[in-house]
Amino acid sequence: MDNKPLVLSPSPHLRGRNSIKRDMYLVILALLFPTAGAVYFFGLYVLLMLAVSILSAVLIEYGAKMMRRRPFRMDGSAIVTAILFVLVMPPRSPLWIVVVGSLISIAVAKEMFGGLGHNIFNPALAARAFVTVSFAGALSHWIAPVHSMLADGVTTATPLSESFTYTLSKGELYKALFLGNVSGSAGETSALLILIGGLILIAFRLIKWQVPVFYIGTVALLSWVLGKDPLFQILAGGLFLGAFFMAADYVTTPLTTRGKVIFAVGAGVLVTIIRIYGSMPEGVCYSILLMNAFTPLIDRHVHPRVFGMVKRTKKEVA
Amino acid sequence: MNNLFVVFFSMALVNNMILAKFLGLCPFFGVSKKTKSAVSMGIAVLLVMLISSAVTWPIYYYILVPYGVEVMKTVIFILVIASLVQIIEMAIKRTNVTLYNALGIYLPLITTNCAVLGITFINVNQVYSFWEAVFAAGGAGSGFLLVLLIMSGIRERLEFSDTPKAFKGTPIAFITAMLLGLSFLAFKGMV
Amino acid sequence: MNATITVTILSSIGFFAGLMIYVASKVLPKEDESLAEAARVKEFLPGADCGACGYPGCFAYAQAVAHDKQVFAKTPCPILAQDKGGMKKLEDYLGLQAEVIVGKKAVVHCTGGSHSIVEYTGLQTCAAATQLASGFNECPYSCLALGDCVRVCPTGAMSIDQEHHVAVVDWETCIGCGLCVTACPQGLPELIPANTPQYVACNYQAKRDIPGRKRCPDGCIHCHICEKVSEEGAVTWDEKKDLPIFHVTQVDTAIEKCPRHVIRKTVAYEEKELEVVGSAQETG
Amino acid sequence: MNKNKGFWPVIFLTLVVIIAIVALTLTNGITKDKIIQAKKQAVADMLATLFPHMQSFDYDKDSGLYTILAGGEPIGHAFMAKGRGYSGAIDILVGVKPDNKSLQGIKIITQQETPGLGAKIINPSFLDQFKGVGINEVNLSRNGGKIDAITGATISSSAVVEGVKKAIIRELGSQQKGGNS
Amino acid sequence: MSSFEKNFRRGIVRSNPTFVLMLGLCPTLAVSTSLDNAIGMTAAFVFVLVASNILISLIHGLVPNKVRIPVFIVIIATLVSIVDLMMQGFVPALSKSLGIYLPLITVNCIVLGRAEAFASKHGVLDSMADALGIGTGFGLAILLLSFIRQLLGTGKLDLFGHHLFTIPGFSENPVSVLMLPMGAFLVVGTLLALFRWMGVTKNE
Amino acid sequence: MNTHVLEVLGLKRPAGVHPPSSKLGAQTAIERAPLPETVTLPLQQHIGAPAKVLVKTGDEVKVGQVIAEAGGFVSAPIHATISGKVKQLPTVASSVTGKAVPGVVIESDGQDEWIELSPADPDKLSPSEIVSRIKGAGIVGMGGATFPSHVKLSPPPEKTINTVIVNGAECEPYITADNRLMIEHPERVLSGLAIVMKALSVKRAFVAIEDNKPQAIAKMREQVSQMKFPGDVNVHVVPRRYPMGAEKTLINTILGKQVPEGGLPMDVGALVHNVATLAAIHDAIVLGKPLVERVISVTGLVKTPKNFLARFGTPASALIDLCGGSDSNADELIFGGPMMGIAQPSFETAIIKGTNCILVKKSDLREEHDCIRCGRCVETCPMGLLPLQFVNLVKHEDYDHLINYHINNCVECGSCAYGCPANIPLVAYIKVGKLELRKLGVK
Ligand SMILES: Cc1cc2nc3c(=O)[nH]c(=O)nc-3n(C[C@H](O)[C@H](O)[C@H](O)COP(=O)(O)O)c2cc1C
Ligand SMILES: Cc1cc2nc3c(=O)[nH]c(=O)nc-3n(C[C@H](O)[C@H](O)[C@H](O)COP(=O)(O)O)c2cc1C
Numbered sequence A: 001m002d003n004k005p006l007v008l009s010p011s012p013h014l015r016g017r018n019s020i021k022r023d024m025y026l027v028i029l030a031l032l033f034p035t036a037g038a039v040y041f042f043g044l045y046v047l048l049m050l051a052v053s054i055l056s057a058v059l060i061e062y063g064a065k066m067m068r069r070r071p072f073r074m075d076g077s078a079i080v081t082a083i084l085f086v087l088v089m090p091p092r093s094p095l096w097i098v099v100v101g102s103l104i105s106i107a108v109a110k111e112m113f114g115g116l117g118h119n120i121f122n123p124a125l126a127a128r129a130f131v132t133v134s135f136a137g138a139l140s141h142w143i144a145p146v147h148s149m150l151a152d153g154v155t156t157a158t159p160l161s162e163s164f165t166y167t168l169s170k171g172e173l174y175k176a177l178f179l180g181n182v183s184g185s186a187g188e189t190s191a192l193l194i195l196i197g198g199l200i201l202i203a204f205r206l207i208k209w210q211v212p213v214f215y216i217g218t219v220a221l222l223s224w225v226l227g228k229d230p231l232f233q234i235l236a237g238g239l240f241l242g243a244f245f246m247a248a249d250y251v252t253t254p255l256t257t258r259g260k261v262i263f264a265v266g267a268g269v270l271v272t273i274i275r276i277y278g279s280m281p282e283g284v285c286y287s288i289l290l291m292n293a294f295t296p297l298i299d300r301h302v303h304p305r306v307f308g309m310v311k312r313t314k315k316e317v318a
Numbered sequence B: 001m002n003n004l005f006v007v008f009f010s011m012a013l014v015n016n017m018i019l020a021k022f023l024g025l026c027p028f029f030g031v032s033k034k035t036k037s038a039v040s041m042g043i044a045v046l047l048v049m050l051i052s053s054a055v056t057w058p059i060y061y062y063i064l065v066p067y068g069v070e071v072m073k074t075v076i077f078i079l080v081i082a083s084l085v086q087i088i089e090m091a092i093k094r095t096n097v098t099l100y101n102a103l104g105i106y107l108p109l110i111t112t113n114c115a116v117l118g119i120t121f122i123n124v125n126q127v128y129s130f131w132e133a134v135f136a137a138g139g140a141g142s143g144f145l146l147v148l149l150i151m152s153g154i155r156e157r158l159e160f161s162d163t164p165k166a167f168k169g170t171p172i173a174f175i176t177a178m179l180l181g182l183s184f185l186a187f188k189g190m191v
Numbered sequence C: 001m002n003a004t005i006t007v008t009i010l011s012s013i014g015f016f017a018g019l020m021i022y023v024a025s026k027v028l029p030k031e032d033e034s035l036a037e038a039a040r041v042k043e044f045l046p047g048a049d050c051g052a053c054g055y056p057g058c059f060a061y062a063q064a065v066a067h068d069k070q071v072f073a074k075t076p077c078p079i080l081a082q083d084k085g086g087m088k089k090l091e092d093y094l095g096l097q098a099e100v101i102v103g104k105k106a107v108v109h110c111t112g113g114s115h116s117i118v119e120y121t122g123l124q125t126c127a128a129a130t131q132l133a134s135g136f137n138e139c140p141y142s143c144l145a146l147g148d149c150v151r152v153c154p155t156g157a158m159s160i161d162q163e164h165h166v167a168v169v170d171w172e173t174c175i176g177c178g179l180c181v182t183a184c185p186q187g188l189p190e191l192i193p194a195n196t197p198q199y200v201a202c203n204y205q206a207k208r209d210i211p212g213r214k215r216c217p218d219g220c221i222h223c224h225i226c227e228k229v230s231e232e233g234a235v236t237w238d239e240k241k242d243l244p245i246f247h248v249t250q251v252d253t254a255i256e257k258c259p260r261h262v263i264r265k266t267v268a269y270e271e272k273e274l275e276v277v278g279s280a281q282e283t284g
Numbered sequence D: 001m002n003k004n005k006g007f008w009p010v011i012f013l014t015l016v017v018i019i020a021i022v023a024l025t026l027t028n029g030i031t032k033d034k035i036i037q038a039k040k041q042a043v044a045d046m047l048a049t050l051f052p053h054m055q056s057f058d059y060d061k062d063s064g065l066y067t068i069l070a071g072g073e074p075i076g077h078a079f080m081a082k083g084r085g086y087s088g089a090i091d092i093l094v095g096v097k098p099d100n101k102s103l104q105g106i107k108i109i110t111q112q113e114t115p116g117l118g119a120k121i122i123n124p125s126f127l128d129q130f131k132g133v134g135i136n137e138v139n140l141s142r143n144g145g146k147i148d149a150i151t152g153a154t155i156s157s158s159a160v161v162e163g164v165k166k167a168i169i170r171e172l173g174s175q176q177k178g179g180n181s
Numbered sequence E: 001m002s003s004f005e006k007n008f009r010r011g012i013v014r015s016n017p018t019f020v021l022m023l024g025l026c027p028t029l030a031v032s033t034s035l036d037n038a039i040g041m042t043a044a045f046v047f048v049l050v051a052s053n054i055l056i057s058l059i060h061g062l063v064p065n066k067v068r069i070p071v072f073i074v075i076i077a078t079l080v081s082i083v084d085l086m087m088q089g090f091v092p093a094l095s096k097s098l099g100i101y102l103p104l105i106t107v108n109c110i111v112l113g114r115a116e117a118f119a120s121k122h123g124v125l126d127s128m129a130d131a132l133g134i135g136t137g138f139g140l141a142i143l144l145l146s147f148i149r150q151l152l153g154t155g156k157l158d159l160f161g162h163h164l165f166t167i168p169g170f171s172e173n174p175v176s177v178l179m180l181p182m183g184a185f186l187v188v189g190t191l192l193a194l195f196r197w198m199g200v201t202k203n204e
Numbered sequence F: 001m002n003t004h005v006l007e008v009l010g011l012k013r014p015a016g017v018h019p020p021s022s023k024l025g026a027q028t029a030i031e032r033a034p035l036p037e038t039v040t041l042p043l044q045q046h047i048g049a050p051a052k053v054l055v056k057t058g059d060e061v062k063v064g065q066v067i068a069e070a071g072g073f074v075s076a077p078i079h080a081t082i083s084g085k086v087k088q089l090p091t092v093a094s095s096v097t098g099k100a101v102p103g104v105v106i107e108s109d110g111q112d113e114w115i116e117l118s119p120a121d122p123d124k125l126s127p128s129e130i131v132s133r134i135k136g137a138g139i140v141g142m143g144g145a146t147f148p149s150h151v152k153l154s155p156p157p158e159k160t161i162n163t164v165i166v167n168g169a170e171c172e173p174y175i176t177a178d179n180r181l182m183i184e185h186p187e188r189v190l191s192g193l194a195i196v197m198k199a200l201s202v203k204r205a206f207v208a209i210e211d212n213k214p215q216a217i218a219k220m221r222e223q224v225s226q227m228k229f230p231g232d233v234n235v236h237v238v239p240r241r242y243p244m245g246a247e248k249t250l251i252n253t254i255l256g257k258q259v260p261e262g263g264l265p266m267d268v269g270a271l272v273h274n275v276a277t278l279a280a281i282h283d284a285i286v287l288g289k290p291l292v293e294r295v296i297s298v299t300g301l302v303k304t305p306k307n308f309l310a311r312f313g314t315p316a317s318a319l320i321d322l323c324g325g326s327d328s329n330a331d332e333l334i335f336g337g338p339m340m341g342i343a344q345p346s347f348e349t350a351i352i353k354g355t356n357c358i359l360v361k362k363s364d365l366r367e368e369h370d371c372i373r374c375g376r377c378v379e380t381c382p383m384g385l386l387p388l389q390f391v392n393l394v395k396h397e398d399y400d401h402l403i404n405y406h407i408n409n410c411v412e413c414g415s416c417a418y419g420c421p422a423n424i425p426l427v428a429y430i431k432v433g434k435l436e437l438r439k440l441g442v443k
């Protein structure tokens, strides 16, 4: 036993089973629910979009890493981004736009900033914002869910759009919104499926429950204060998807739980303001991007309470 | 009162000087590396904008317009701004060195900051009343400060990032500005 | 007629603007001169902010010089000192002559002879390695060759000899700033006067630990032969470290007689005396 | 004399300003008429797109109403309208037939709508719908009018329609109020 | 190389105002949505820069220190106003599309910067060379930008009302965000990195 | 249970981690290790000034004889751990800091001849006599930090200590030495506690044991009820969570008080001692024995994990051989537990006063990725720090700012690195940061 040189490594010599790969594949697992919903409601074309998105995202990441002479790792983060990008796009988006989206999300929003962990803005949402502004014309076709048992009750307009009308009772409308029987972005319509995915993330301690709760809660409360139907406001549009999957992205949100709560409340306020006063029908994407921009400032000022500092500060003040 | 608020809000967020109006870009990229200097610069710009708007408005409406020499507005406005900035700089430099180090060194840059002359032109083009002009300047200045602050926070974090070499520094700041601009689209139509 | 009025009124705005500046410059107190002087002095400095002068940066040094010119005379900026023309300019500006002092250069007291006995897998910096069992070589005083010194060296004088796994200094480019001395967790680099012809390339500090010496095939074995064969005072003994100290006297016999051949010649050995101007400041 | 001493800087600055003002006054003298003419020409060009047979026009500053003349006869009226679009104000020129009962047509003067979406309001396919529409029938079809909104750009479409409607009421419904844009 | 040539060349690549000095960004980015604007802006800018550099290098010996900046800026503003009036009179459409960015040349950091840094320390000929060089650098940069933005942002290329070129298939769905401010940031940021990558300009 | 609910609700920060406890030797009784042939005794086995050597090569020494005297107040003497002849005075690498320190090598004569011991009745000793006997016996903290015990027992007059906490948490995985000691010798531990309580005239004490050691809890409870303490002594069961045994965490868990940053337990009126230290104090006073041996677990990839009572200076290889040798996969030797223990360069490294465990294991080397800002390190840090920020700052050599992030508050517990999905060796960065900060002269 003396011949082999011993390994000299720093402590701790024991590591947990967390790994980036594990985190990302768990997110993908959670995303399977809303993704399945997207395919069920909007048809197999969504599957095509997913394939194109994932493939192009991975290839672009590979290319970027090669150009930067950095090791390429299949850590799954590009796949998460690619799936989320498809889920926030209209279900009949042209495939070339999906490729452009991958280019923006992976090449611009992620690799230009340094790759996984260094990006400031949520790549999937940055790409969505970019393509919707750029190709607004090509992306304004919304379709009704193909399997909708209630399809004749709602128009093809998305629930938050001005032209949305419905002939259902309120209760039926809520049910349609909760199950996902309305038109909208591919993966955002079914609050139920997103909730299942979100609970998986919470159960594996990947995200903090505070983020979705404060985000959705703020929207409900503020909408109610401003005289809107709070239940409708939280179920319609992409709020659930944003709250569970995007406002909880590690990289682009604050580090501490208190910071995350500030982020969530800020995003909630912004969504409501954008929906009510802005010309955008929906504000989830922009609210998260805006709060992403504030994240470094939040992190700078919101630190955990340092052990043993409570008394010190009081003394210093006195 | 309500209208004043709208003018302020519109200038700060919707028509943000940097992201929507393309004014004051040089200091935006030049002075946003550190939060401390960004805040100082932002405050200095805000102050100069307020004072310049308050001074140029009466000059325009009580001198230039009555004599029909609106064409002189560029010359007169910039003369007033340049002199003002110089006086303020001198005053700070000689009375309070700490304040000068924190704020004063940015003052000379402000003379050549398009945002300041820009806001006086905007006041004239939009036919703002005196108070509207002042609130517009306050909004524009606050919007400038806000975006500068956000940018500096981001750039401080990017310091620690593995940004590709060719993108380090200003190029990635431009890319960030693009994404920031996209996010600020959220405020579109809100006035 | 109308034109005259407008011209008058508008130029009075110009006049008023000028007047305000004038009044302001008269009314306000005078500005602090020393800051401006420091800024002027700084113009002459190399701007490397290396701290070799003993001040945190070039501007701090400039302030000190502006405050008291003798600071420059006594401890001229060591980097500027390498540049005769630049030196002259600042001397002329300040109207004085800087003292000519023999500068210092760094040497690394290790031959790299000790081998690694474990597989080190921690952070690849010397500082991190010393946090675990004095690094990973058999000799606990040895150079770890992970280059902390290389990273801090402002002129690129320090490099790692990949063959021998030891840091080496290029005296032509070393400016004697001493940053490597502070950076090295093993305490291997040392600043010595630039006219010293030789140094001992070992840092094994055990007193008479002869068996321990087997750990390195090259290292000093504390035999004192160099001291014995050299003239009185040419070699002194560092009792604390149990190692010889060489001075400006050239000790050829010692170099020859050293059983481990661990006394290394410097550039000054060949050139007899290197003409260097520099700082006498002790650094580190 | 030391150029930095005493009152000289003030005098110098004043002199420079005087020279500047004189230079500008001279330039202004040269360009003044040109500019006025250029502005008039621009208006004429603008009006001519709606009234191809126009020969000259009159402008009433108080009401903001242009009267289009051909051979001395009025062949229609025009006025400016403003709508609040998706991303800011939309300036519209509205032309009405001489009887003031129906539209000659409209033209978008400035707009910042989203390209590919709201910006389609400048396309003939949208604008041509306004030709000959009665002044009381200007409305989006979903509100019972004759104008079909651009799909996906309801905000921009209705901004144009509402702007035109408001201007019609202002200019024709009760012509006493003056305003300009 | 004559000093004229040296001063002229410097502004084009080594001290390119847009890509190296990062000055005068506002007009560059704001009006680079079409080639027309770029050309108009360059013309106005070069005129102001050259004329002010010449004037300032002529009088800098006389200018008292205290009012240096106000004097320089009044001279520049006058020149700008003259250009502005001329454009309004003779090319009204261009004047309209340049909007407030034309009078804002007054405070363009490059103009005052050159006045301060160069013209006030050099002779007339060198100052002129410097101005021409910087002006050319500015012109090239803004033309490049507007070329890229117009081509990719609209899918076609127009010059003073003449249609030059359409990318088939692309013009229905151009990257219209490039015509917005964000697009300019993206293009400039990418170009900056590209120039560094190619070694034209230095890394930070 | 209650705290667990709060933690799940996120209302209480569940600092710390739950590594698998792997207490392999928990059921193996302590075994006396045979005398080694030679011992290597570094002259610095404690925090503070190194001891000064008193012997020369060739000197004959007996067990318990002082071979090096304390080099200052914060220092401790070193005693010979076997009888025999001083063979060499070499330089050895400290198994804690790795720094080269002087050492003494003694060759055994096989006799195990002791010096004359001077037992005493603690009830008859004054507090100062107790402290000076503890000092003379060379007792240092055996929980790992090796801080000289007599210093802890001599608080400055302005501080009052009102609670003694007996640290039997043993929160690190694998280690079983304290557990066995509490099961087999509860009376020595509690007698030591009584002595300490007397020395400081403290009336209250807690024996803290993690809830995964039911046997030890039962034994200690039984012993507490048998002994008649003048004060109030309680066995306090603490939840199993690493680093429960760190004294600041322990004080906070039991007393609900936070030791101020940069402060000492005595600032909140507490004194924490490891169970082994207390047993050694009992031996020193009641039996008059200086500190020459300790209970040590040898565990991990050895054939049969065991607990030994071994003399200081015994090479690790000798103890590993007693366990039937190590697995051929093993390529890492650690003194201490897997979380805070220190990797040793050679199997010949000798155990010292602070070595509570010899862990043989297979290295688990992982490629370091970039931080993905998951916040786990922040969440698990028991000291409420931002560990990832230390990494950023150290990587960019921005050492000045480390102090703003309270780097010196870090106890190097390794919780942050344990859970980091990017496999960043955070503790290594932190150590470098602290080193550089010391260089800058910041305390
Ligand atoms: C980036 C973006 C740009 C848009 N631009 C416009 C626009 O210029 N004009 C417009 O009317 N709607 C625009 N919309 C769509 C509106 O937000 C809204 O969905 C639409 O006007 C509702 O009308 P619809 O019932 O025809 O869908 C845009 C949407 C997005 C996301
Ligand atoms: C520099 C230093 C000074 C100390 N001084 C005292 C002291 O005066 N009194 C005391 O009770 N403990 C003192 N301690 C010991 C600590 O309270 C603590 O028990 C020791 O550092 C080991 O704890 P740990 O293993 O949790 O790190 C000191 C420790 C250090 C490092």
Ligand SMILES: Cc1cc2nc3c(=O)[nH]c(=O)nc-3n(C[C@H](O)[C@H](O)[C@H](O)COP(=O)(O)O)c2cc1C
Pocket: F140, F141, F142, F143, F144, F145, F146, F147, F167, F168, F169, F170, F171, F172, F243, F244, F245, F246, F247, F248, F272, F273, F274, F275, F277, F278, F340, F411, F412, F413
């Ligand atoms: C992260 C960490 C974990 C610790 N775990 C234990 C432990 O499980 N048991 C223990 O007795 N001491 C442990 N210690 C040491 C204690 O903090 C403290 O130093 C010791 O209990 C003091 O007693 P001593 O001076 O008798 O050694 C730990 C220290 C740290 C920093």
Ligand SMILES: Cc1cc2nc3c(=O)[nH]c(=O)nc-3n(C[C@H](O)[C@H](O)[C@H](O)CO)c2cc1C
Pocket: A023, A024, A027, A077, A078, A080, A081, A082, A084, A105, A110, A115, A116, A117, A118, A119, A121, A122, A123, A124, A125, A201, A206, A207, A245, A246, A247, A248, A249, A250, A251, A252
């Ligand atoms: C909980 C969680 C949420 C994530 N959410 C997103 C997301 O909203 N958008 C995205 O592009 N990537 C997301 N990712 C993937 C990854 O973090 C992201 O690509 C990084 O921002 C890239 O640096 C997520 C990952 C995790 C673990």
Ligand code: SF4
Pocket: C105, C106, C149, C152, C153, C154, C155, C156, C157, C158, C169, C173, C174, C175, C176, C177, C178, C179, C180, C181, C189
């Ligand atoms: S760091 Fe060392 S080798 Fe480099 S210049 Fe300074 S003294 Fe010389």
Ligand code: SF4
Pocket: C108, C126, C142, C143, C144, C145, C146, C147, C148, C149, C150, C166, C167, C183, C184, C185, C186, C187, C188, C189
């Ligand atoms: S000399 Fe010191 S710092 Fe340099 S490589 Fe060797 S051990 Fe590292």
Ligand code: SF4
Pocket: F377, F380, F381, F382, F383, F384, F385, F386, F387, F409, F410, F411, F412, F413, F414, F415, F416, F417, F426, F427, F430
């Ligand atoms: S920062 Fe220090 S105290 Fe906090 S978890 Fe990491 S090692 Fe432990």
Ligand code: SF4
Pocket: F370, F371, F372, F373, F374, F375, F376, F377, F378, F387, F388, F416, F419, F420, F421, F422, F423, F424, F426
């Ligand atoms: S645990 Fe690791 S990846 Fe997560 S924030 Fe901390 S350092 Fe970064």
Ligand code: FES
Pocket: B023, B024, B025, B026, B027, B112, B113, B114, B115, E023, E024, E025, E026, E027, E107, E108, E109
């Ligand atoms: S051109 Fe420099 S700030 Fe606008």
